[in-house]
Amino acid sequence: GTLSLNGGGGKLVLTDGQIYVTPGGKITTNNNSQIISIGGKTIVNGTGGNSTIQATNATGVLFGSSAQDGLVQNSTLPVALPVKFINFNASRQGKDVQVQWATASEENSDRFDVETSTDGRNWATNGSVAAAGNSNSVINYNYTARSIAGTVQVRIRQVDIDGKYTYTDIRTVKGDFDGSVKVTAGSGRLNIQFGTEVKGATVRIMNLNGQVLQEQKFTSAVGQVTIPTNYKGICVVSVLSETEQVATQKVIL
Template sequence: MLHKKKINKRWIILLVFLLWNTQSPLYAQRIIGYYPDYAYTAASAANIQYAKLTHLYYFAINPTRTTTGQSAGALGYNDVWFTTTRFNDVIAKARAANPSIKLFIVTGGMPGSDWDLSDRLEYIGSNPTVLNTFCDNIISFITTNNLDGWDLDWEFPQTASARNAHQNMLAAMRTKIDALKTSSCKHYEISIAVGGGYTDLTSPRVCWGNSHTDYINAATIGYVDFMNIMSYDGPDYDGSSCTFTSKQHYNLFVKSFNDWRTQFSIPASKINMGVGFYDNSNIPFNSIGNVNTRYNATYWNGGSGCPNMQSKISYTYAQGAAGIFIWELTQDNLCAGTSPSCYSLLDCMYQYTQSSWGTWVAPGNPCSLPVTLQKFSGYSNNTSNVLNWSTATEQDNERFDVEKSLDGKSFTVIETIKGNNNSNVLLNYQYTDYSVEKGIAYYRLHQYDFNGISTRSHTISLHQSSSDFILYPNPFEESFEIKCSSSEENTIRVLFSDLSGRVLSDELITIINNKIQTGQQLNAGVFICTLITSNNIQSIRLVKTKQ
């Protein structure tokens, strides 16, 4: 029988915190906000909380018209899309509030009164000389205003000719942006806004219109650094039978991510997922009813409150995606305070991201030198394998992927540890692998620069002579098993905590045939599982991928 011992929960929470603090990956930390020129007011420009954004996208600058459906590639200043004084005001205030913010200019949008915008974009992409002029003008705009990237939101290239023009435009801009990186020694990026989803398990495109996704293929994905998936507005968008109670529904968000990942081989690290600051009637969060009630509700008239925003961020993190983007910033409750008194959705997202994963680290410049790895070693104890490494110098160091193998041949990434970008002093790193079993495990480091260049370390081997618990599979979809090596215990205490240390469940489970099965009660996300017997405590970080 299990002889219970009193265990102070403060020690469990401390153990959970230390486990997480040494294993924090660089996922889901981008918070991107779109600011439409047409929604500009002096008050919104002054009161948006720019310090809580990693990226600001100014919407939008578009090519001018020479005749119906045609353009010479010039950009339209002070037209229906873009006002120079508004742009300058927003950009200046963003930089003053947040010197590290990344600033993008957007091209495209729903045509509205600019009825032939899509035709003009097609004309540009179909004519190499005009396309070169247009791309040069975008590059000039970026460099003149010291921006960091370009976002294309073409709605929509529906014909074969338009789809070809769309791809030509991205290919040409990729070449120009890469050349600019080299010449200026600065990191620039391209993103593209795409519709919420592509397919359904039983009927294609039942939630989103065809036009958003027919123009995406492997080449398109290769030209862009990020895809901003507009994971909202799905219900009945194209008159389909796909209905959710909310345009901002969590399940719609999850479906959107899975549709894209299923249909296309898009790396999760290229995906930013979208959230809207408005309800089913397109009414902004800040304009109706009691803001306190809407902020604290999961849904309000189909809009998303703070709890739903946090659930979406948690899901995005669990999938290893890049981050979240917002349409659009002026619809938030604009105030200088912080939640709950301010009831700002942006603040809700920022506080949750900060408390869970820390501050986003911007990419460094592409003129990198190798990271000097001074040592890489490890040791085993009764419940884990501990890896230690140090660097003498770092330049443009984005991250270390920790890779593990049980046979010394086939390696898998078990964790990502962010680097320190640039450093000329000795830096020490540590990672603890709690998912160990008896026998030999092999480890190596895969170091990445921000420009994509990577190198691998030598391989080390560690021998584990004892481990009371083996947890598998991890990640898991619905449930997982815990194999118990000791036959002396009849029960085991299983405690699940979130990444802040909050206990979600605490139960005593009977051991049958040296194993137990659990995890069904958890929602999708990242958790710490603490296993407690009469003489041992072991914590393991795990990921549940299915809701």
């Protein structure tokens, strides 16, 4: 069938989800202000007047939250792969991130690439898990991403035997720093103890006006540090981790 946006300002707005265009189906617009929006992103617009997105010999899918964001008219539609996910979860296990997912069915599936990102824009493949290939029953998968410090985003790229692929939604896993910090002072030094080991901790000593008097960064993972200091009086100690979590405490040196 055909989905047509006719008249000035015709819009189809979805808060989330996907739109599938089966072979022979198409989406048409005939006005610059006619759009389709998914998750706040304009996926189709009628720039230039008449435009058409059409699936010919394969089902096309428009995503609102994946690498296909921003797909516009006259673009080649990505192929929807015959793999049905029924769950996808990622959780922290100490310094590692445990990724689990399951499929209800698979057809010509080659592998699952587990991708991670710290900013939601730049992604890297952390590892891959071989797929079943063809299946009509539930299959559970798991993968452990080792030594992942800080908050990280995780997604799965499912690749079929022809090299075509699609993405899952994104899961966010918080960092391993629990935020608990104990600061004690004495004899010209600061003793700082973390509730858990922290990688890339930065310690700042400031006066009451916020002026930084001393700063030290620890690139390796630490659970406790001692910092010599010549400053005397009341000061504020701030501790930052790579996850941008901050602990602040006032001490007397």
